[in-house]
Amino acid sequence: xxxxxxxxxxxxxxxxxxxxxxxxxxxxxxxxxxxxxxxxxxxxxxxxxxxxxxxxxxxxxxxxxxxxxxxxxxxxxxxxxxxxxxxxxxxxxxxxxxxxxxxxxxxxxxxxxxxxxxxxxxxxxxxxxxxxxxxxxxxxxxxxxxxxxxxxxxxxxxxxxxxxxxxxxxxxxxxxxxxxxxxxxxxxxxxxxxxxxxxxxxxxxxxxxxxxxxxxxxxxxxxxxxxxx
Numbered sequence: 001x002x003x004x005x006x007x008x009x010x011x012x013x014x015x016x017x018x019x020x021x022x023x024x025x026x027x028x029x030x031x032x033x034x035x036x037x038x039x040x041x042x043x044x045x046x047x048x049x050x051x052x053x054x055x056x057x058x059x060x061x062x063x064x065x066x067x068x069x070x071x072x073x074x075x076x077x078x079x080x081x082x083x084x085x086x087x088x089x090x091x092x093x094x095x096x097x098x099x100x101x102x103x104x105x106x107x108x109x110x111x112x113x114x115x116x117x118x119x120x121x122x123x124x125x126x127x128x129x130x131x132x133x134x135x136x137x138x139x140x141x142x143x144x145x146x147x148x149x150x151x152x153x154x155x156x157x158x159x160x161x162x163x164x165x166x167x168x169x170x171x172x173x174x175x176x177x178x179x180x181x182x183x184x185x186x187x188x189x190x191x192x193x194x195x196x197x198x199x200x201x202x203x204x205x206x207x208x209x210x211x212x213x214x215x216x217x218x219x220x221x222x223x224x225x226x227x228x229x
Contacts, residue, residue, distance in 0.1 A: 017098050017118045018139050018187065020076050021052060021167070025181060025219035027190040028053045028212070029080060029169060031197045038065035041195070042072040044205035048212025052076040054100050054190060057087055063094075070095025078120075085111030092117050100141055100169075100190075104128045109135055120167055124148040129161055139165040139187055146171025151179050158185035174218060181222035182229075191215075 021027060028045060030053050032038060038055075045053055051074055055062055058081050070077045078098035079091040085107045088099045098118040101108050105121065112119035113136070122143035123129050132140045142154050145168035149156065154168055168180050169190030180189045194211035 017076065018165075021098075022165075022187045024050065024052050024076070025188050025223070026050065026177065026194075026215050027078070027167065027169075027188055028195045028215075029190050029192045030055050030195050030200065031058050031192070032056075032061050032065050033059055033197070033201055035061040035064040035068065037200060037203060038068035039071070040203065040205055041200055041208065042069045042075050042077075044208040045195070045212050046072060046074055047205075048194070048209035049216040050194065050212040052078070053195075054078045054080040055096075056080040057082060057091075063087070063090060066091050066094040066096055070097075082108055084108070088112050088117065088119070089115060100167075102141075102143060104131055104140075106135075109137070123166075124157075126157060126160065129157065129164060133161065133164060138163055139167065141190070142166040142168040144170030145180075146176075151176070151183065154180070154185070155183060158183075161185075174214065177215075177218050178222040178225070181219060182226040 028050055055069060057079055076097055078100055079096045080100035082088050082099050082101045088108060088111050092115050099112050100120045102122045104123060109119055109121055120139060120141045121132055122141045123132060154166060158166060165187040166185050167188050167190055172189050172191040173193040177189050180186050194215045195208055199207050
């Protein structure tokens, strides 16, 4: 099996997809109202230097847009707000490379494992992290980050789990992303500040590219400061 394709048969996530997410550092969380905007949006993200996206399944257009975004092979495309295992299966068939869920759902995790598809279930408690760890996962989403204690809450949650990595999402933007990114337990952060719904709806692709480039610089600054300290 190509390690970039997902989870090993033992259930543990292999390095490929997750290493790429970690290298990028920030995952744009997209809400798409118009499937015809999928391709131009992918191009705008790539033009700004962001080579990944989480397309949330919150609108009727989302599943129809997966193939168009996934056709940009430079873009590591995942789907988010996955509530049912069938959603994960359909989107994987259209080219999605990873799955994000707002909470821990056994059926979603098990289906992704059968599909060899990396899955990032949402966790906010030690019990949920333990369930994910028992299932063989070593990277999870921390959600909703800011209302679950923010950076202090994440650090407290991560402290007992030295082999776990987190992707905090929810309330993260340019003003607080650096603190999360300097935290060793954080693989990457998720956020929508570079893809606000109104910009995508209005097809303001130059502005999406500009905000994406700023997000890339935020990641670089956070990592440089972490090394310096």
